[in-house]
Amino acid sequence: MPQKFVLRAAAIAAASALILAGAAGSASAHVTVSSPDAKPGGYAKLVFRVPTESDNASTTKLVVSLPKDHPFAHVGAQVKDGWKVVKTTEKLPQAVKVGDVTLSEAITTVTWTAAAGGVPPNDFDEFALSVGKLPEGVDSLNFPAVQTYSDGEVVKWEELAKDGADKPEHPAPTLKLVTAVTPVAASTEVDNPDTLARVLGGAGLLLGLIGLGLGLRAGRTRKATP
Known part of the structure; x- marks a missing residue:
């Protein structure tokens, strides 16, 4: 079989695999949380990604529950056009010390309700919170959510x-909640790709010059021998 036909068949197969993977990903989409700056003991922006997994209904309400065992002393909710946001405060089962503050009550749920429209079918939107301080000595935090459709x-x-x-x-x-650790070697100059390339290039040039000098010397030696 000619090579060009083999390459074309491989390309078609790869494209089909990507389409199937994308379809599988969209079918399994769910509400997730991420953060660009979450660190134990600090303040963070939490971003909840909410996809509407429906062909004919919109997402009209989102309720996010905050951890009661690790409550936040501060909770700020993103204000979104077309959405009403409500923060609900509850009394905690027992007082919890967060940093220099002891909390007997805390915000435990945040609710966004669409005034009109909501998140259209097969689209998504993001809802953000500013919280702190994040607990230390904890690997992860769970934020159960309830999504309501039109x-x-x-x-x-x-x-x-x-x-x-x-x-x-x-x-x-x-x-x-994973604290990023920067390897010590990463801060050294030799690990810089440009610096390393220059060092290797200079070493190669030096070796070339040495080889050339030895070759010329050998040539002169042969000519001087009777």
């Missing part, structure tokens, strides 16, 4: 993944 459907994203088990169908949004 047709009355309610989806609860509150299932927790268990070790060794398959990923749950409706997982709770989970934020990983």
Whole structure:
């Protein structure tokens, strides 16, 4: 078989695989949480990504539950055009010390409700919180969420993944708290790609000059021999 036909068939197969992967990804989309600056002991922006998994209904309401075992002393909700936001405060089962503050009550849920429209079918939107301080000595935080559609459907994203088990169908949004550690070697000049290239290039040039000098010397030696 000519090579060009083999390459064309491979390209078509790769494109088909990408399409299937994209379809599978969209089918398994769920409410997630991420943060560009979350660090234990600090303040962070939490971003909840909410896809509307419906062909004919919109997302009209989102309720996010905050951890009661690690409450936040500060919770600021993003103000979004076309959405009403409500923060609900509850009395904690027991007082919790957060930094220099001891909390007996805390904001435990934040609710966004669409005044009109909402998140259209097959689209997504993002809802943000500013919280702090994040707990120390904790690997992750769970934020169960409830998503309501314009047709009355309610989806609860509150299932927790268990070790060794398959990923749950409706997982709770989970934020990983991992402190980034910069390797010591990364700060040295030799690890810079440009610097390393210049060093290697200079070494190669030096070796070339040495080889050329030895060659010329050998040539003169042969000519001087009777």
